[in-house]
Amino acid sequence: MTNTEESQIFDITTQLTMLGRNPDEQWGFVNSPLYKGSTVIHKTIDDLENHRGRFYYGTAGSPTIFILEEAWTQLTGAAGTVLSPSGLGAISLAFMSLTKAGDHILVCDSAYGPTRLLCNGLLRKYGVQTEYYDPLIGKNIGKLIKENTTVIFLESPGSGTMEIQDIPGIVSIAKKRSVKTILDNTWATPVFFDAHGCGVDISVEAGSKYLGGHSDLLLGLTSANRSCWPVLRTTYDAIAMLPGADDCLLALRGMRTLHLRLKEAEKKGLDLADWFRGRDEVEEVLHPAFKECPGHIYWVRDYKGSSGVFTVILKNKFTRTGLENMLEKMRIFQLGFSWGGYDSLLIPVNPSKYRTVVKWPHQGFTLRVQVGLEEISDLKRDLESGFQRLAAGDISKNSIRDHLVSVGLTEQT
Numbered sequence: 001m002t003n004t005e006e007s008q009i010f011d012i013t014t015q016l017t018m019l020g021r022n023p024d025e026q027w028g029f030v031n032s033p034l035y036k037g038s039t040v041i042h043k044t045i046d047d048l049e050n051h052r053g054r055f056y057y058g059t060a061g062s063p064t065i066f067i068l069e070e071a072w073t074q075l076t077g078a079a080g081t082v083l084s085p086s087g088l089g090a091i092s093l094a095f096m097s098l099t100k101a102g103d104h105i106l107v108c109d110s111a112y113g114p115t116r117l118l119c120n121g122l123l124r125k126y127g128v129q130t131e132y133y134d135p136l137i138g139k140n141i142g143k144l145i146k147e148n149t150t151v152i153f154l155e156s157p158g159s160g161t162m163e164i165q166d167i168p169g170i171v172s173i174a175k176k177r178s179v180k181t182i183l184d185n186t187w188a189t190p191v192f193f194d195a196h197g198c199g200v201d202i203s204v205e206a207g208s209k210y211l212g213g214h215s216d217l218l219l220g221l222t223s224a225n226r227s228c229w230p231v232l233r234t235t236y237d238a239i240a241m242l243p244g245a246d247d248c249l250l251a252l253r254g255m256r257t258l259h260l261r262l263k264e265a266e267k268k269g270l271d272l273a274d275w276f277r278g279r280d281e282v283e284e285v286l287h288p289a290f291k292e293c294p295g296h297i298y299w300v301r302d303y304k305g306s307s308g309v310f311t312v313i314l315k316n317k318f319t320r321t322g323l324e325n326m327l328e329k330m331r332i333f334q335l336g337f338s339w340g341g342y343d344s345l346l347i348p349v350n351p352s353k354y355r356t357v358v359k360w361p362h363q364g365f366t367l368r369v370q371v372g373l374e375e376i377s378d379l380k381r382d383l384e385s386g387f388q389r390l391a392a393g394d395i396s397k398n399s400i401r402d403h404l405v406s407v408g409l410t411e412q413t
């Protein structure tokens with residue numbers, strides 16, 4: 001609808017409505033049409049041989065893919081964006097673009113589990129050595145940079161553990177030492193954190209989460225600044241891992257309401273996190289907007305908001321049976337991976353299983369909360385009854401009960 005310069009004078013929420021469509025070229029229709037296809041017809045042999053047309057074959061993109069790429073580029077202030085069939089695909093692409101055999105890379109200990117698997121498996125196989133670092137290391141990251149370090153990977157807040165990283169601090173050291181930075185910005189999205197404005201080289205968004213917003217698509221967006229864009233595009237063109245055009249159209253549709261859904265998730269997330277904080281069953285709530293969340297000061301300094309995903313650590317007195325009893329019988333909160341959709345999810349996570357640098361200090365069960373768009377009082381009621389079912393597996397109460405039974409009394413006496 002507008003070119004980059006025109007749209008950038010508007011607030012990001014206005015840009016979300018303007019980008020990625022051009023009614024003048026769409027017979028006046030408000031939204032862009034869907035282009036699917038492999039073959040593109042060329043008028044001359046010269047056009048065919050020299051790829052003169054804007055599109056020349058399906059693996060190099062289609063108008064539907066292009067408009068989402070362009071919209072994301074403008075929204076993020078990047079030099080260019082490419083789209084992948086999943087968020088994990090987008091992360092893999094970023095690593096493939098910036099690493100080669102013999103490289104050493106630094107990855108935060110709080111990274112999304114499959115990112116770790118990628119580093120420990122495929123990247124290792126191709127001769128790239130990964131070293132994990134404390135996500136709260138800040139500018140001390142410089143001490144870990146070696147002669148062959150090429151990439152620092154950040155994810156903020158960390159998956160499950162919620163540490164907010166000092167992104168500008170790490171980026172400033174990386175730039176001085178000619179190391180590239182990749183950020184998984186999925187939790188905040190460009191609405192709440194300006195990755196490229198902060199100097200990050202490649203920013204990754206799992207569009208399967210908040211951009212899609214309806215748990216009905218898988219998509220990844222990888223955007224790069226001027227220095228990394230050529231290598232990102234070349235790597236992408238070499239492997240041609242494109243998403244389906246239908247999913248791109250769904251993402252464009254999701255983009256129009258991204259800020260509204262994020263703000264609602266923020267409001268509900270804060271309300272619910274505060275409610276959890278007041279519960280007897282809870283040891284700690286890790287929400288970036290709360291003082292006790294590691295790296296909270298960086299959230300205050302760098303972020304414009306918080307989305308609806310946070311972590312709750314239960315007191316160390318419940319049993320697995322109690323937890324199953326709670327989570328498997330919820331009416332609204334469901335057990336399911338992913339997040340950023342309209343529905344609420346509640347799953348157990350176990351950071352002590354995979355962290356290698358910073359030991360997870362908690363013994364109690366840890367829950368990842370994804371707050372959806374349901375009425376907050378219904379969500380609390382659902383949790384309230386969940387906690388009652390959890391209490392059936394309260395070791396301290398059960399041992400009192402066992403003791404009373406053993407001396408011939410009941411709890412009521």
Ligand SMILES: Cc1ncc(COP(=O)(O)O)c(C=O)c1O
Binds near residue numbers: 088218219220339
């Ligand atoms: C922080 C983060 N990044 C990336 C991904 C990967 O996204 P996708 O599920 O689209 O592969 C996820 C998925 O849960 C995630 O939580």
